[in-house]
Amino acid sequence: MTTDWQFEVPVAGSKHLPPDARYMEALSSQGYGFEAAIADLVDNSIDAGAKDVVIHFLRDGDRLVSLLVVDDGKGMDEEGLDVAMTVGGRRDYGSQALGMFGTGLKSASLSHAGSVTVVSKVRGTRAAAPAGRRWTMERAVTGYQCDIVAPDYAQQLVDRYYDCPIVWQGTIVRWDQVKNFPRSGGGQTDRYLHRTINKLGLHLGLHLHRFLARDDFNITIAVEDVSTGTEYMNFGVQPLDPFAYPVTGHPEYAREFVATLPSLGPVTLTAHVWPPKSNIDEFKAVGTVIDRQGFYFYRNDRLVQAGGWNNFRQPEQHLALARVAVDLPDGFAASEVFRLTVKKDGVDTSPEFATALESAVDAEGRPFTRYMADADATYRTARKRTATSRRPVIPAGRGFETSVREAIEDELPLVPGEEPIAVRWQKIDNSTFFEVDRENRTIVLNHHYRAAILGGRRGGLNDAPVLKSLMYLLLHQVFEKEYSGSREKDNLQLWQSVLVTAARAELNRVADHD
Numbered sequence: 146m147t148t149d150w151q152f153e154v155p156v157a158g159s160k161h162l163p164p165d166a167r168y169m170e171a172l173s174s175q176g177y178g179f180e181a182a183i184a185d186l187v188d189n190s191i192d193a194g195a196k197d198v199v200i201h202f203l204r205d206g207d208r209l210v211s212l213l214v215v216d217d218g219k220g221m222d223e224e225g226l227d228v229a230m231t232v233g234g235r236r237d238y239g240s241q242a243l244g245m246f247g248t249g250l251k252s253a254s255l256s257h258a259g260s261v262t263v264v265s266k267v268r269g270t271r272a273a274a275p276a277g278r279r280w281t282m283e284r285a286v287t288g289y290q291c292d293i294v295a296p297d298y299a300q301q302l303v304d305r306y307y308d309c310p311i312v313w314q315g316t317i318v319r320w321d322q323v324k325n326f327p328r329s330g331g332g333q334t335d336r337y338l339h340r341t342i343n344k345l346g347l348h349l350g351l352h353l354h355r356f357l358a359r360d361d362f363n364i365t366i367a368v369e370d371v372s373t374g375t376e377y378m379n380f381g382v383q384p385l386d387p388f389a390y391p392v393t394g395h396p397e398y399a400r401e402f403v404a405t406l407p408s409l410g411p412v413t414l415t416a417h418v419w420p421p422k423s424n425i426d427e428f429k430a431v432g433t434v435i436d437r438q439g440f441y442f443y444r445n446d447r448l449v450q451a452g453g454w455n456n457f458r459q460p461e462q463h464l465a466l467a468r469v470a471v472d473l474p475d476g477f478a479a480s481e482v483f484r485l486t487v488k489k490d491g492v493d494t495s496p497e498f499a500t501a502l503e504s505a506v507d508a509e510g511r512p513f514t515r516y517m518a519d520a521d522a523t524y525r526t527a528r529k530r531t532a533t534s535r536r537p538v539i540p541a542g543r544g545f546e547t548s549v550r551e552a553i554e555d556e557l558p559l560v561p562g563e564e565p566i567a568v569r570w571q572k573i574d575n576s577t578f579f580e581v582d583r584e585n586r587t588i589v590l591n592h593h594y595r596a597a598i599l600g601g602r603r604g605g606l607n608d609a610p611v612l613k614s615l616m617y618l619l620l621h622q623v624f625e626k627e628y629s630g631s632r633e634k635d636n637l638q639l640w641q642s643v644l645v646t647a648a649r650a651e652l653n654r655v656a657d658h659d
Contacts (some may be wrong), residue, residue, distance in 0.1 A: 154331050179325060179341065180348035181490050182423055184251035186214045186318050187349065187364065188243035188447065189250060193218025196361050197310035200345070202368045207334050209326040210371065212258075215306045220314040221265040223276045230263060230278045236322045243447050244284040250318070252487070255282055259322025264299045268314040271347070305621075332603070333619070342378070347430050350385035355446040357384035385439055385450065387468060389427045394418040394466050395523050402513045404505035406497055409480040414505060416469040416516045421527030422555075433547075434465045434554040442483070442492045444473045448484055455494040457502050458517075462559060467520035538621050539586075544568035545617065546610040553617070566624055568613050570595050578644035579616060581637070588616050595653035629650055 176183075183200060190198045195216035204212040216593040221229060232251055254261035259282055266275035273348070277294025284290040302317055311317075327333040349357075349364055356362045361500055364382040369375065393399065395418035431451050432435035438460055442450040454460055473492070477483045484493040505513035527532075537558040541550045542565025550565075568588040573580055580589040590612075598609055619640060623629060629637070 157232070167272070169233050174249060177253050177256040177488055179257060180345050181488050182257050183214065183345060183491065184349055184352055185253040187353065189318075190214070190218050190316070191214035191353075191356060191362075191447075193220070193316060195243055195310075195315070196363070198364045200364065200366045202338060202342070202366075203371050204247045204334065204368065204377075205371050207329075209323070209334055209337070211319055211321050212323055213317055215310060215315065215317045217310040217315045220267040220316055221263075221276070222267050225267075226263060226265055226276050230280060230287075243445055247629065251280065254318065254320060254402050255280065255285070257324055259283075259324070260320075262294060262319040262321070264294060264302050264319070265316040266303050266311065266314055276301045276349035286319070321350060323619055333542070336603075338368060338378075342368075346380075346382050347385060347426070349382050351383075351387065351431065351446040351451060354384035354386045354448065355443070357382060358386070363499050367453045385430060386427055387437075387448075388417050388470060389425075390417070390419050390423065391425075392420055394420040395519055397519065398516070400503075400507050400516065402505045402507045402516065404498070404501040404513070406480070406482055409474060409477065409482050412471065412474060412498075412501070414502075414513065416513070416520075417468045417470070418520050419466040419468065419524050421466060421524060433551050434462060435460045438464045438467050440471055440492075442471050442473055444477075444485060444489075447489070449473075449489045453491070455492070455498065457495075457499045462554065463521045464517070466519065466524050467553070508591050539563045539624050540565045541617050541621075542567045544606060545613055546607045549610050549614050549617075560582065560625070566617065566621060568616065576645065577641055578648055579620075579641070581620060585626065586624055588613075588620055591648070594648035594652065597648060597655050602653075 150174055185305060187198055187200075193216060195218035197217050197518070199213075199215045201213040201215060202209060203213065229250060240412070250263070251261070254280065260279060262277060262279040264275055264277035267273065274296055275298075277299040278598060279292040279294055281292070281626050301320070303311055306315070306317060320650045327337050346366060353364070357364065365379060366382060367379040368377040370377065388399070398416055400416050402416060402484075404412045404414060423429070428437070437452045439452045439454040441448060441452065473483055478485070482495050482497050484495075485491075486493070507513075535557050537560045540559050540563070544567050564586050566586055566588065568590065570592040571589045572592045573589060575591065575593050578591050578594065582589055595604060598612055602608070602655075621636070623633065626633070
């Protein structure tokens with residue numbers, strides 16, 4: 146082995162290697178969730194000074210056709226539109242802007258739509274013409290060809306949203322060929338809208354709650370039939386403040402701690418302890434008991450991470466009540482202590498942050514680690530008051546509704562490191578209602594009885610939540626024991642007999658109804 150290591154790589158010149166047009170495909174494959182993609186568009190509206198933003202689902206009878214995000218912000222002229230539609234287009238982001246990388250509009254939109262059209266109008270005389278551009282994935286990957294929207298259509302689209310919300314200025318982002326819109330109509334479209342709009346409202350309400358709490362900013366989600374003009378839905382998104390508990394869980398909190406980072410300076414941590422067993426949306430809607438504890442990072446009042454300990458420690462059930470608000474300081478990007486993801490759905494932190502937390506203190510000199518102990522103790526004390534000690538259980542997993550899994554995690558201590566119990570429908574002998582697959586840790590339900598149990602509703606991975614919850618409560622101990630004794634076996638036979646009889650009665654009711 147030689148010792149002539151060179152610490153700098155020598156070069157012999159350079160050459161220009163522009164990106165291949167297929168780079169657009171890579172840009173649109175960054176894993177943007179639907180809600181995060183819409184939130185990215187709303188960020189642009191906020192940066193444009195919008196007071197009202199409308200998220201408009203358009204349907205033609207039973208078929209969803211387009212999705213639009215419309216705002217009354219300052220708008221863009223032709224030159225501004227070209228910059229906005231250029232991948233990584235250079236623009237001067239203000240210190241309080243939510244945009245950062247110059248890719249959000251394109252990557253968020255083309256992750257979910259075959260084409261994205263942007264039409265915008267700047268303030269001026271009412272006769273000032275709007276301008277428009279359109280990216281289609283097909284033309285983007287064959288040479289970065291961006292379409293110029295016909296002026297008459299651009300004006301028509303602006304007129305369509307006149308006074309709702311566009312008056313003198315504004316921008317419209319239109320998605321077509323949306324990838325996760327249902328292919329068939331009927332009830333599938335209605336179920337999709339109900340599920341998607343509910344999740345979207347919660348996501349926007351959470352990540353933009355500081356803006357929505359202001360008197361001068363609103364987000365509306367609406368559904369309209371383009372053929373009849375019928376408006377099926379129109380409601381305002383409500384703020385979902387993850388720190389809006391009615392009463393603190395610990396009398397000494399909220400409390401501010403300061404972590405001093407050598408490369409960045411002081412960073413304030415506002416530590417909160419939620420009251421135990423809270424059922425309000427501000428606590429429950431963030432995620433599981435593991436997901437919703439930890440740091441809530443804000444950048445310019447926009448929530449960019451909701452929970453997680455960022456390698457400071459491992460999440461655990463006893464810290465379920467602990468939430469810490471952190472406003473990222475100006476100039477954080479230059480320090481590389483905090484690195485915001487492109488999708489604005491998380492913050493990567495360097496080891497310097499975790500080290501600084503160990504020595505963080507409040508105004509009275511109490512350490513941040515004391516807060517962690519107080520949050521832990523609050524949770525444990527509440528458990529002792531409200532119930533006898535509950536034995537740890539193996540968690541519920543695939544096939545159970547998310548809210549059911551969360552409820553189990555909230556109510557019962559979990560056996561650490563265990564594979565969750567799954568549940569699925571499968572064809573088995575009709576003399577049995579269920580089987581216990583110990584090897585694959587799965588509760589198998591008889592597919593023969595599925596339609597009767599669902600009452601004619603369409604099935605899915607997480608269907609029949611009540612039945613599956615009851616089956617979990619009956620059977621979780623079977624998986625937690627190495628073997629079943631005579632009493633457990635007798636119980637299994639009893640449950641089997643009663644459930645088969647009940648399921649057959651359901652089938653007979655369906656047959657009589659038909």
